[in-house]
Amino acid sequence: MSTPTPQRQRTAVVIGGGLAGITAALRLADADVRTTLVEARPRLGGLAFSFKRGDLTVDNGQHVFMRCCTAYRGLIDRLGAHDLTDLQDRLDVPVLGLAADGTRSLGRLRRAALPVPLHLAGSLATYRHLSPADRLRVVRGALALKGLRLDDPALDEISFGEWLRRHGQTPATVEAVWDLVGVATLNATADRTSTALAAKVFQTGLLSDPGAADIGTARVPLGEIHHDRARAELERAGVRVLLRAKAAELKAAEPHAVRLEGGELLTADTVVLAGAQDTAAALLPPGAVPGQERFADFGTAPILNVHVIYDRPLIRRPFFAAIGSPVQFVFDRTRHSGLDVPGAQYLAVSQSAVEDEIDLPVAELRDRYLPELARLLPAARDAKVLDFFVTRERTATFDPAPGTAALRPGARTDVPGILLAGSWTATGWPATMEGAVRSGHAAADAALAGTGRLPVDRADGRWPR
Numbered sequence: 033m034s035t036p037t038p039q040r041q042r043t044a045v046v047i048g049g050g051l052a053g054i055t056a057a058l059r060l061a062d063a064d065v066r067t068t069l070v071e072a073r074p075r076l077g078g079l080a081f082s083f084k085r086g087d088l089t090v091d092n093g094q095h096v097f098m099r100c101c102t103a104y105r106g107l108i109d110r111l112g113a114h115d116l117t118d119l120q121d122r123l124d125v126p127v128l129g130l131a132a133d134g135t136r137s138l139g140r141l142r143r144a145a146l147p148v149p150l151h152l153a154g155s156l157a158t159y160r161h162l163s164p165a166d167r168l169r170v171v172r173g174a175l176a177l178k179g180l181r182l183d184d185p186a187l188d189e190i191s192f193g194e195w196l197r198r199h200g201q202t203p204a205t206v207e208a209v210w211d212l213v214g215v216a217t218l219n220a221t222a223d224r225t226s227t228a229l230a231a232k233v234f235q236t237g238l239l240s241d242p243g244a245a246d247i248g249t250a251r252v253p254l255g256e257i258h259h260d261r262a263r264a265e266l267e268r269a270g271v272r273v274l275l276r277a278k279a280a281e282l283k284a285a286e287p288h289a290v291r292l293e294g295g296e297l298l299t300a301d302t303v304v305l306a307g308a309q310d311t312a313a314a315l316l317p318p319g320a321v322p323g324q325e326r327f328a329d330f331g332t333a334p335i336l337n338v339h340v341i342y343d344r345p346l347i348r349r350p351f352f353a354a355i356g357s358p359v360q361f362v363f364d365r366t367r368h369s370g371l372d373v374p375g376a377q378y379l380a381v382s383q384s385a386v387e388d389e390i391d392l393p394v395a396e397l398r399d400r401y402l403p404e405l406a407r408l409l410p411a412a413r414d415a416k417v418l419d420f421f422v423t424r425e426r427t428a429t430f431d432p433a434p435g436t437a438a439l440r441p442g443a444r445t446d447v448p449g450i451l452l453a454g455s456w457t458a459t460g461w462p463a464t465m466e467g468a469v470r471s472g473h474a475a476a477d478a479a480l481a482g483t484g485r486l487p488v489d490r491a492d493g494r495w496p497r
């Protein structure tokens with residue numbers, strides 16, 4: 033009787049330790065694939081990370097998620113970090129409006145316990161930043177948006193701004209509703225956004241499940257979840273995590289070979305490229321993905337965060353949005369950062385799609401933003417600024433312009449065993465943590481296809497066990 037030969041353990045190298053790479057590596061390790069994760073930087077978390085500034089722990093940029101971000105929330109659970117996040121019971125966004133004469137008024141975008149789209153009707157009916165006629169226009173626009181088919185390629189050809197105008201929207205509705213949500217989630221104004229991506233955001237977030245848009249945030253610095261927890265969990269799952277390890281070359285062979293800067297050679301049956309599009313363009317073997325020479329055509333869009341520490345508390349809520357002001361969203365970061373100055377408050381102003389400001393000197397940004405914050409928050413006029421600094425992410429997201437969908441590749445390449453992940457790949461989502469995690473699952477699903485391991489159900493973020 034012959035004894036069965038033990039199956040050789042499959043191997044994988046995941047290049048990139050952002051949320052896409054973390055997800056792919058965990059999935060592969062969970063499926064008994066011997067996995068190495070290489071990350072060029074000294075930390076995991078990619079574009080969603082924290083750093084130290086003296087005693088403060090600072091996030092590179094405020095990150096939020098929504099209840100509908102099932103895959104990201106699934107990863108949070110997988111990392112045992114559920115208790116490190118907050119999720120609103122019901123969507124509630126205070127919107128502070130500033131009129132040209134400096135008058136302030138507070139509106140609220142809140143949801144009620146009613147089915148879609150009535151869950152927002154009450155809030156919209158009393159939304160102070162729109163006239164009654166404009167409120168009706170928003171309802172009509174929302175209903176038209178709800179009816180769009182996301183798989184219609186024509187949607188990626190026109191800008192959301194153009195679509196909104198064709199559907200009766202006014203500059204006021206664009207500012208007070210469509211761009212208020214859209215700029216923060218898509219990192220571009222409606223006129224510069226593909227309708228396909230905008231429709232994805234509004235359909236999923238506001239027009240699907242009533243609770244879909246409830247807002248979640250980390251209650252600790254991002255690094256505690258995306259680096260500390262992720263690293264511990266990866267290592268517990270058996271992943272070899274190499275930091276400060278940049279993949280310099282990928283040779284397609286059997287097995288594939290990844291050369292790190294410094295010379296170390298890693299070989300693996302599966303290689304997941306989980307960096308951004310520039311990493312894929314640099315490392316993919318020629319001809320691996322149709323159109324890969326066009327990856328360079330992907331634009332990018334910046335996000336700026338302006339951090340101000342005041343000697344006194346100025347806001348009581350965790351965050352608010354502003355209209356009629358260059359300020360977009362303001363978050364209270366006091367607790368997260370470990371600020372240890374009695375009575376002081378740390379505010380982070382999160383500014384998306386600020387191509388014209390991203391390279392301005394700090395002094396100029398200070399001259400712009402401090403007076404603006406004082407117009408929005410009168411108590412700031414007498415407050416002392418204890419610290420002021422900025423964080424700039426010049427390539428925070430891909431540019432969601434019309435035509436982007438055609439550039440985004442799926443997880444599979446034409447080279448067996450070489451896969452793509454990253455929020456820039458074809459997830460249907462804009463460049464978000466949710467898109468990143470979904471892409472990691474898609475790459476892992478493709479790598480594990482045919483091995484008897486169940487693909488993950490990304491609709492609810494469940495991890496196969």
Ligand SMILES: Cc1cc2nc3c(=O)[nH]c(=O)nc-3n(C[C@H](O)[C@H](O)[C@H](O)COP(=O)(O)OP(=O)(O)OC[C@H]3O[C@@H](n4cnc5c(N)ncnc54)[C@H](O)[C@@H]3O)c2cc1C
Pocket residue numbers: 047048049050051052053070071072073076077078079080092093094095096097277278279280306307308311335336425427428429453454455456463464465466468
């Ligand atoms: C300021 C800011 C605010 C944001 N706000 C939000 C928000 O509120 N909500 C939201 O959902 N999303 C937000 N995003 C977007 C979100 O952070 C990203 O979409 C997501 O984190 C991308 O994850 P990723 O894994 O696809 O890519 P990345 O995070 O870019 O990770 C890729 C990793 O690969 C590594 N890498 C690249 N090349 C190599 C190589 N050759 N060898 C080894 N390693 C390599 C990189 O160092 C990097 O760590 C924000 C982004 C920024 C910058």
